[in-house]
Amino acid sequence: MDTLTSPALTGILDSALQSADSAQFRAYDWFAILRQQGWHTFQSLPMPKRDDEKWRFSDTRTLSLSGYAVAPAPSESEVAKLFARSQFISRPAGLIVHVDGHCIHKPALAPELTAQGVIFESLTDALRHHPALLKQYLLKHKAGLGGDKFLALHQAWLRSGYLLHIPKGVVVAQPFVSFHWTLAEGAAVFPHALVIADELAQVTIHDFHLSAQPATRALAISACDIHAGSGAKVHRLAVQGWSSTTQSFQIDNTCGGRDSLISSVHAAVGSRRARLENIVRIDGPGADVRLCGISVATGEQEFDQRTLQIHSAGNAKSDLLFKNALLDKSRTIFSGLIKVAPDAQQTDAYQTNRNLLLSTEAEADSLPGLEILANDVKCSHGATTGQVNPEELFYLRARGIPLAVAQELLAQGFLEEVLAKVENEEAAATVREMLRVKFHQI
Amino acid sequence: MAEIDESQTQREAIEVDRSKGDFKYEENYAFDAGVGLSPSVVDYISKVKGEEPWILEFRQKALKTFESLPMPTHWATTDLENIHFDKIRYYLSKGQKPVRTWEEVPDDVKATFERLGIPESERKFLAGVEAQFDSEAVYSRMKEELEKQGVLFCGPTDGLRDHPEIFRRWFGKVIPVGDNKFAALNSAVFSGGSFIYIPKGVKVAQPLQAYFRINAENFGQFERTLIIADEGAEVTYMEGCTAPKFETATLHSAVVELVALKGAKIQYITVQNWSANVFNLVTKRGVAEEGAEVRWIDCNIGSRLTMKYPGVVLRGKGARGEVLSIALANDGQHQDTGAKMIHAADDTTSNIIAKSISVGTGRSTYRGLVHIPKTLKNCRNNTECDALLINEHSRTDTYPAISVRGQKNSVQHEASVSKVSAEQIFYMMQRGLSEGEAMSLAVNGFVNDLVKEFPMEYSVELKRLIELQMEGSVG
Numbered sequence: 001m002d003t004l005t006s007p008a009l010t011g012i013l014d015s016a017l018q019s020a021d022s023a024q025f026r027a028y029d030w031f032a033i034l035r036q037q038g039w040h041t042f043q044s045l046p047m048p049k050r051d052d053e054k055w056r057f058s059d060t061r062t063l064s065l066s067g068y069a070v071a072p073a074p075s076e077s078e079v080a081k082l083f084a085r086s087q088f089i090s091r092p093a094g095l096i097v098h099v100d101g102h103c104i105h106k107p108a109l110a111p112e113l114t115a116q117g118v119i120f121e122s123l124t125d126a127l128r129h130h131p132a133l134l135k136q137y138l139l140k141h142k143a144g145l146g147g148d149k150f151l152a153l154h155q156a157w158l159r160s161g162y163l164l165h166i167p168k169g170v171v172v173a174q175p176f177v178s179f180h181w182t183l184a185e186g187a188a189v190f191p192h193a194l195v196i197a198d199e200l201a202q203v204t205i206h207d208f209h210l211s212a213q214p215a216t217r218a219l220a221i222s223a224c225d226i227h228a229g230s231g232a233k234v235h236r237l238a239v240q241g242w243s244s245t246t247q248s249f250q251i252d253n254t255c256g257g258r259d260s261l262i263s264s265v266h267a268a269v270g271s272r273r274a275r276l277e278n279i280v281r282i283d284g285p286g287a288d289v290r291l292c293g294i295s296v297a298t299g300e301q302e303f304d305q306r307t308l309q310i311h312s313a314g315n316a317k318s319d320l321l322f323k324n325a326l327l328d329k330s331r332t333i334f335s336g337l338i339k340v341a342p343d344a345q346q347t348d349a350y351q352t353n354r355n356l357l358l359s360t361e362a363e364a365d366s367l368p369g370l371e372i373l374a375n376d377v378k379c380s381h382g383a384t385t386g387q388v389n390p391e392e393l394f395y396l397r398a399r400g401i402p403l404a405v406a407q408e409l410l411a412q413g414f415l416e417e418v419l420a421k422v423e424n425e426e427a428a429a430t431v432r433e434m435l436r437v438k439f440h441q442i
Numbered sequence: 443m444a445e446i447d448e449s450q451t452q453r454e455a456i457e458v459d460r461s462k463g464d465f466k467y468e469e470n471y472a473f474d475a476g477v478g479l480s481p482s483v484v485d486y487i488s489k490v491k492g493e494e495p496w497i498l499e500f501r502q503k504a505l506k507t508f509e510s511l512p513m514p515t516h517w518a519t520t521d522l523e524n525i526h527f528d529k530i531r532y533y534l535s536k537g538q539k540p541v542r543t544w545e546e547v548p549d550d551v552k553a554t555f556e557r558l559g560i561p562e563s564e565r566k567f568l569a570g571v572e573a574q575f576d577s578e579a580v581y582s583r584m585k586e587e588l589e590k591q592g593v594l595f596c597g598p599t600d601g602l603r604d605h606p607e608i609f610r611r612w613f614g615k616v617i618p619v620g621d622n623k624f625a626a627l628n629s630a631v632f633s634g635g636s637f638i639y640i641p642k643g644v645k646v647a648q649p650l651q652a653y654f655r656i657n658a659e660n661f662g663q664f665e666r667t668l669i670i671a672d673e674g675a676e677v678t679y680m681e682g683c684t685a686p687k688f689e690t691a692t693l694h695s696a697v698v699e700l701v702a703l704k705g706a707k708i709q710y711i712t713v714q715n716w717s718a719n720v721f722n723l724v725t726k727r728g729v730a731e732e733g734a735e736v737r738w739i740d741c742n743i744g745s746r747l748t749m750k751y752p753g754v755v756l757r758g759k760g761a762r763g764e765v766l767s768i769a770l771a772n773d774g775q776h777q778d779t780g781a782k783m784i785h786a787a788d789d790t791t792s793n794i795i796a797k798s799i800s801v802g803t804g805r806s807t808y809r810g811l812v813h814i815p816k817t818l819k820n821c822r823n824n825t826e827c828d829a830l831l832i833n834e835h836s837r838t839d840t841y842p843a844i845s846v847r848g849q850k851n852s853v854q855h856e857a858s859v860s861k862v863s864a865e866q867i868f869y870m871m872q873r874g875l876s877e878g879e880a881m882s883l884a885v886n887g888f889v890n891d892l893v894k895e896f897p898m899e900y901s902v903e904l905k906r907l908i909e910l911q912m913e914g915s916v917g
Contacts, residue, residue, distance in 0.1 A: 053517045057845065342835060357846065361816055366844040372859045375800075375831035379859040383844055386852035 011069050012188045012219075015039070018156055021070070028127050030135060031158075038139075038155025045149040054146030057333045057365040058304050059273070063247075068219040070157065071100035071187035078183060079104045082212055086179040088430045089206060093174040094120040099181045099212075101160040101189045113172065119165040120176055123192055126163035133165060137196055137227055141253040145277040145306040150249045154190045154221040161192030166201035168229075175204040175237075175424055182211045182218040182242065193224040197232035199257075204235045206427055209250075211243035211270065220248040220271075228260040230284060235263045237427050241434055242270035244299065251277045258284030258313075265422055267431045268295040268303055269438045275304040282344075285315040293322035294418040296411075296438040297330030297362070307336040309351070311344040314374070320351045323418055325411045326362035327439075335367035338381070342373040351381040356388065356414050358407060408439050478528040481505060484630055487533045491599045491633065504619045504629030511623040519776060521747050525721055530693050532631040532664070588646070594639040595650060598666045601637030608639050612670055616699035616727050616755070624749075625725040628664050628697040635665035635696070640675035640706075649678040649711070649897060665696040671706035671734075678709040680897070693721045694745075700728030702736050704758065709737045713900060715744035715907070718774060722748040727782070730790075732758030739895055741768045742777045743907060751809055753782030756790035756821075766892050767796040768904075770911055771804030771836075780809035780842075785821045785851075796827040797889050800836035801911060807839040808857070816847035823853040830888050831861050832881070832912075862888075882912040 011017060018039050025032040047063060048055040074082070083105055086097045094107035103122040113120075119130060126134055139158075143151040164176055180191040197203050211218060220242055228234045234254075242248050248271040256262050268274055280289050295303045309318045324332040334353040355364035368381040388410045396406035415435060422428040476483065484505050488498040513522050588595055594605060601609045619629045640646060671677050681698075694716065702708045708728060716722055722745040728736035738752035754763030765781035783792035798806035808827045829838035840857045862884040870880035886893075886905055893901045 051516070056843065345834075355846070357848075357851075360849040361847065363816065363845065363847040365846075366842070366853075366855070368840070368842060368855065368857070370829075370838065370840040370857060370859060372829070372831065372839070373835070373837045375834055375836050375861045377831070377859060377861070381840070381855075381857050383842070383855040384853065385844065385846040386854075387850055 012153065012157060013066060021157065025127075028131065030131070031127055034139065035156050035158055038152045038158070042149060042152035042156050045152060047149065048146060052146065054306070056335070056367065058275070059302055062273070065153070065219065068186055068188035071184035073102045074099045074104065074183050078212070082179075082181050082183070086181075086208075088208070089175060089177050089424070089426050091174055092177040092206075093172050095177045095179075096120070096122060096162050097179045097181070098160045098189075098191065100183050100187045101191075103160065107162075107176075116170045117165075117167040118170060118172065119163060121163055123161040123163060123194075124159065130163060130165070133196065134163065134194070137194055137225065139223070139225070141225065141279070143251050143277060144279055145251075145308055147249055147251050147275065147277045150221050151223060151251050154192070154223050154251070157188070157190045158192055160190060161194070163194045163196075164203070164205065165196045166198060166203045166232075168198040169200045170198075171202040172204070173202075175206045175427070177206045177208070179208045179210065180220075180222070182216065182220065182246065183213075185216050186218070187216075188219040188221075191220065191222040193222075195224070195226045195234065195236075197226075197228050197234050199229040200231040201229065202233040204424065205237070206424070207236070207238045208241070209239065209248070209270075210241045211246065214243055215245055216243050218243060218246040220246055222248070222250045224250070224252045226252075226254040226262065228254070228256045228262050230258040231260060232257065233261045235423065236265070237422055237424070237431070238264065238266045239431060239434070240266070240268040240270055240274055240276075242274070244270065244272060244301075246271045246274075248274045249277075250275070252279065254278075254280045254289070256280065256282050256284065256287040256289055256316075259286035260284065261288045263290040263421065264292065265418060266293040267434070268293070269434050271301065273302040273304065275306070277306045279308045279310065280318060281310045281312065282316045282318060283312050285313045287313070287316040289316075289318040290421070291318070291320040292418045292421055294415050294435075295324045295332060296327070296415070296435050297324060297332055298327045298438060298441060299330060300328070301330045303330075303332045305332070305334045305336075307334075307351075309336075309338045309349055311338070311340045311347045311349060314343060314345040314347060316344070317348040318350070321354075321418060322352070323354045323356070323415055324364060325356045325358060325415060326364055327358045329359070329361045331363040331365070333365045333367070334383070335369070336381070337369040337371060338379055339371045340374050340377055340379065345374050345376040347374065347377040347379065349377070349379045353381075353383040354414070355385040356411060357385060358388070358411060411439070412436070477531055479505070479530070479532055479631070483532055487631055487633060490533070493599065493602070497602060500614065500619070501630050504626050507620050508623060508626035508630055511620070511626060514623065518749060519747065519778065521776065522721075525693055533633060588650075591644050591646070592641040593644060593646060594637070596637050598632060598635050598637050598668070601668070605637075605639065608670065609637055609668060612699065612701050613668055614699075616701060616729050617697050617725050622725060624695045624723040625697050628666060628695045628725070632664045632666035632697065634663075635667040636669070636679070637667070638669040638677070638679065640669075640671045640677045642672040643674040644672075645676040646678070649680045651680045663694055665698075667696070667698040668701075669699070669708060669710070670701045671703060671708050673704045674706060675703075676707040678711065678897075680711045680900070682713045682715065692719050694723070696724045696726075698724070698726040700736055702728060702730045702734035702761075704731050705733045706731070707735045707737075709739065710752075711739045711896060711900070712741065713896075713904070714740075714742045714748065714750075717744060718746050720745045722750065724748070724750040726750065726752040727755065728753070728763070729755045729757055730761035730763055732787075733760045734758060735762040735764070737764040737766075738781070739766045740779065741896070741904065742779055743770045743911065744775075745777075746774065747776045747778065749778045751780040751782050751811070753784065753811070754792065755784045755786055756792065757786045759787045760789045761787060762790065763792040765794045765796070766895055767794075768889050768892050769796070769798040769806045770908065771798070771800045771806040772911055773802035773804060776805045776807065778807040778809065780807075780811075781825075782811040783813070783823055784811075785814045785818055785823070788819045788821070790818075791822045793823070794825040794827070795892060797830070797892055798827070798838060799830045799832065799885055799888065799908075800838050801832045803833075803835045803837075805837040805839070808841065810842035810844075810855075812842070812844045812846075812853055812855070814846045814848055814851045814853065818848040819850050821848065821851040825853070825855040827857045828888070829857070829859045830885065831859065832885070878913060882909045885912055
C-alpha cells in the first residue's frame with residue numbers, strides 16, 4: 001500500500017479538499033507547488049465551448065467534471081481480484097497495478113535490470129528516490145490540443161502513476177506493464193506515465209486502463225510523457241477499456257531525439273466519451289515515429305482523437321494511421337495535424353484516417369490537416385469513410401457465412417492492419433479479444 | 443522547443459508593397475457616401491440606387507448582423523485584423539472613380555499586359571486610366587442575342603426592380619445575411635454584379651462574361667451576383683480576367699449565389715488577379731436541385747489575402763457539385779481557398795480538386811468541408827488537394843473537415859505536398875532549358891489538368907501568367 005493515503009471520498013472540484021490533499025506532499029514542496037499551479041491553471045481556464053476550433057465536432061455540452069471524487073483505498077478482497085485480472089502478459093520486465101489511483105502492486109525488477117540502473121517505480125516512490133529526474137521531466141509540456149484545462153486538473157491531483165527510466169544503452173526486451181483500474185462509483189483517477197529512454201536505450205511499455213465493472217461511472221484524466229533520447233527505441237501500447245459510462249481524457253506528449261524510433265498503438269473500446277490528445281515532437285534529425293490507433297465504437301460512444309506531429313528537425317519521418325470501426329449511434333472524430341518547421345527539410349510525414357461505418361446512424365468526422373513551412377518535404381494525408389465492400393460481403397455470404405458474422409470478419413480484417421503492428425503476441429491477442437467482445441456487446 | 447514561428451511568417455506577409463495600389467481620390471464629389479460604415483451610408487447607397495423599401499430594410503438588417511458578428515480569427519488568419527472598416531469607402535458613384543494617368547501605371551504592369559497579349563485598347567481600362575473601354579458594341583450585340591432566348595442579364599438594382607418575381611425569391615436565400623461577417627457586410631452595401639436568369643431548357647452557347655457588362659458601370663467592390671438556371675437550362679459564367687486589376691479599394695467582399703433548378707447546369711469560372719494590397723473575402727455558394735450540376739472553376743493569383751470557399755448545397759436527388767481550384771501565392775500573399783460540399787439528398791456526388799503553388803514567402807491554404815448527414819444514401823465525395831512548394835520559405839496548409847453518416851455513403855480525401863523534383867529540373871536543363879524555364883514548365887505541368895478545364899483563351903493566358911509569376915523564383 002502507498003504510504004501517502006488519501007482521505008475519504010473527496011470532490012475533485014473542491015478547493016479546500018485539493019489543498020488538503022496537496023498538504024500531504026509537504027515533504028516534497030516542489031511537487032506540492034506543481035500541484036497548486038495545476039489547480040490555479042485549472043480554475044483560470046474555461047470549459048471548452050462548441051465553437052472552440054480545437055473541439056470542433058466534439059459534444060462539449062455533455063462535458064462535465066462535477067460529481068467525481070478521489071476514491072478511498074480498495075478492500076483487500078478487491079485488490080486480490082483485480083491483481084489476478086492484471087496478468088495478461090506472462091513475463092513482464094516489471095508490473096505495476098493501481099486501483100482507483102492507489103498503487104496495489106509495486107514493481108519488483110529483476111536484479112540484472114536494477115544493476116543496469118533501470119528505474120520502474122510508482123510516482124510516489126519516485127518522489128522519494130528520484131526527485132531530480134522528476135523535476136527535470138515531469139509535466140514539462142502544455143496540452144496544446146485543447147485539453148489544457150483537463151491536464152491542469154490532472155496536475156492538481158497528481159499522485160498515481162509511474163516513472164520508467166532506462167539508462168544509456170540498456171536494452172530491455174520484455175515489456176513494462178502498467179494497469180490502472182477504476183472500481184468505486186464516481187471515482188476520479190489521474191494516471192500518469194513518465195518514460196525516459198536515454199541514448200540508445202530500448203524499451204517496450206504496455207498501459208492498460210480498465211474498469212472492474214462494465215458500467216461504473218468514472219472520470220479518468222491520464223497523461224503520458226515519453227522522452228526518447230538519441231537512437232533510443234520506444235514501443236508503447238495503450239489500451240483504453242474504461243467502463244461504458246466513463247468520461248476519459250488521455251493527453252500524451254512524446255519527444256523524439258536524433259535517430260530515435262518511436263512507435264505507439266492506441267486501442268480504444270471503452271468510455272462513454274474518450275478524448276485522446278497525442279503530440280509528437282520530432283526534435284532530432286533521423287527520427288522515425290509511427291503512430292497507430294484503432295477503435296471499435298458502439299452505442300452512443302464518442303471517440304475524439306486529436307493528433308499533432310511536429311517536425312522541428314529535418315530528415316525525419318513520421319507516419320500515422322488511425323482506423324475506426326463504428327456501430328450503432330457512435331461517433332468518432334479524428335483531427336490530425338502535421339506541422340513542418342521552416343528548417344525541417346527532407347521531412348517525410350504521412351497521416352491516414354480510415355473509418356468504417358457499420359451502421360447508418362454512426363457518424364465519422366475527419367479533420368486531417370497539414371501546415372508545411374519547409375519546401376523540400378514529402379507530406380500527405382488521406383482520409384476515407386465508407387462501408388464494408390459489398391463484393392467482399394457477397395463473397396463471404398455466398399460461402400454460407402451469415403451477414404452479421406461476415407460483417408464482423410471484414411471489420412476485424414480492417415482493424416488487423418494496426419493490430420499486426422503490436423509486436424508482443426500476448427498483448428496483440430488481448431487487444432484482439434477485447435475488440436471481439438466489443439462486437440458482441442451490441 | 444523549436445515550435446513553428448508563425449508570427450515571423452505573418453510579419454513577412456504584411457510587408458507588401460503598398461505603393462502599387464496607392465492612387466488618389468478626388469475630393470469634391472457631388473454625391474459622397476464618405477468614409478466609414480453607418481446606417482446613413484447604407485441609406486445613402488439605397489437612395490442613390492432608387493431601391494424599394496424592402497431592400498433598404500434588408501441592407502439595414504444586414505448591417506446590424508455585420509456589426510454583431512465577430513471576426514473569424516479563431517480559425518482564420520489574424521491578418522484580418524488589419525482591415526480598418528472605418529477607413530473604407532463603401533460606395534463610389536459614377537465620377538468617383540480613381541483618376542490616374544498612364545504614366546503612373548507601374549512599368550511591370552505595362553510589361554505584364556504586353557506579355558499577356560492584352561489588346562491595346564483594353565490596357566488603359568485595365569490599368570484604371572480610363573474608366574471603360576469601348577465594349578458597348580460587344581455587350582449590346584450579346585444582349586440582343588440573349589434577349590431573343592429570354593435570358594435576363596442585368597445588374598442587381600435592375601434585376602430586383604424590373605424582375606422581382608424571378609430574383610426576389612432567391613436573393614439572399616442561398617447565402618443568408620448571417621452566413622458570415624463578410625456576407626453580412628456585402629448584404630448591407632452591395633452594388634454592382636450580375637443578375638442572370640436562364641429560362642427553362644435554354645442552353646446558352648457562349649459563356650456570359652461579367653467583363654463585358656460590368657465595365658459599363660463601376661466594377662463593384664461589393665459585387666452581388668445571382669444566377670438562376672431554370673429547369674434544364676445550361677449556362678457558363680466567367681468573372682474576372684487574367685490581367686492584373688489595379689484597385690484603390692483594399693477590401694473586396696462579393697457574394698455570389700447560384701441556383702440550378704431541376705436538371706440545370708451552371709458553370710462559374712473565376713480568375714482573380716487583384717493587386718497585392720487587396721483583401722478579397724468572398725462568399726460563393728450554389729444550390730443544385732434534382733439532377734442539376736453546379737461547377738465552380740476558381741483560379742486565384744492576385745490579392746494580399748483571399749478567403750474563398752465556393753460551396754454547393756446538393757439539395758436534389760442525383761445532384762452533382764464540383765470545385766476545381768488553382769491558387770498561386772507569391773511573396774506576401776496568402777491564398778486561403780477551398781470548397782464546401784453539403785450533401786442534402788440521396789445519390790448526390792461531389793468532387794473537389796484543388797492545386798496550390800507557393801512561391802517565395804507565399805502561403806496557400808486549403809480549407810474544405812464535406813458534410814453527409816445520417817438520413818442519406820449513396821452519396822459520394824472525392825477530394826484531392828495537392829500543394830507544390832517552390833522556395834525554402836514557401837508555406838502550405840491543409841485543413842479539411844469531413845463529416846459522414848448514413849447508408850452506403852463514401853468519401854475519400856487525399857492531400858499531398860511536394861516540391862518540383864531535382865531530377866525533373868535536371869532533365870530539362872540538360873536539354874537546354876534555363877532553370878527558370880524548367881521550373882515554370884514543371885509548375886505548368888502540375889496544374890495542367892486543371893487549366894485544361896478553363897475556356898481556351900483563358901487557359902492560354904493562365905499559362906503565361908503562371909510563367910510570369912514563376913520568373914525570378916529560382917536561381
